[in-house]
Amino acid sequence: MQRPDEVFDVVDESDRVIGQAPRAEVHARHLRHRAVHVLVFNDRSEVYLQKRSATKDTFPGRYDSSASGHLGRGEAYDDCAVRELQEELGLTIVRGRLQKHFQIEACEQTGWEFVWTYSLQTGDEPRINPAEIESGAFWPLAQIRAALAAHPDEFAPGFAAVFEEFDRRALLPDRR
Secondary structure, eight states: OOOTTOEEEEEOTTSOEEEEEEHHHHHHTTOOEEEEEEEEEOTTSOEEEEEEOTTOSSSTTOEEOSEEEEOOTTOOHHHHHHHHHHHHHOOOOOGGGSEEEEEEOOOGGGTSEEEEEEEEEOSSOOOOOTTTEEEEEEEOHHHHHHHHHHOGGGBOHHHHHHHHHHHHTTOSGGGO
16 A cells, blocks of 8 residues: 555665665655566456556556555565555465566666566456555456557556566467
8 A cells, every 4th residue: 555654675776675765755766666566367368457546656547567566665575466466456365376477677667666577367356445546457468458559658657568578478378
């Protein structure tokens, strides 16, 4: 859950912790920090996309990964992925159910976040947290590709980077 008083680990170019800073300072100064993105797939190989709440400090109202978020101070990537699924989508899972894929380097497109990516295959229906998410739905992969090409400004840039890398690496169900 987004809190203005959150403190994040600040990391160097190799993703090593070099200090801590409040959320607002990390974003304002473009300091490198850590985040996770999880793509949730249903039994039809569709991806659940969330529409970010209008109250988010970055990319309000845009479509984003199924669940995503910053690591708290001292938090492990895997623990954060499990926490974000619970907080945003009401999905309670054990770490072993998540598939860990790849890391995207901190860059402008990710908001200076090192991003570890995960996926989850589930038959459970997400239950959105309205404080975090405006709405959400499962999208066919072809529809996501077409929408990203036609209307990239409707998506959070970090999601675009994650989805494109999943696609490039042939990790999406229709590319395997």
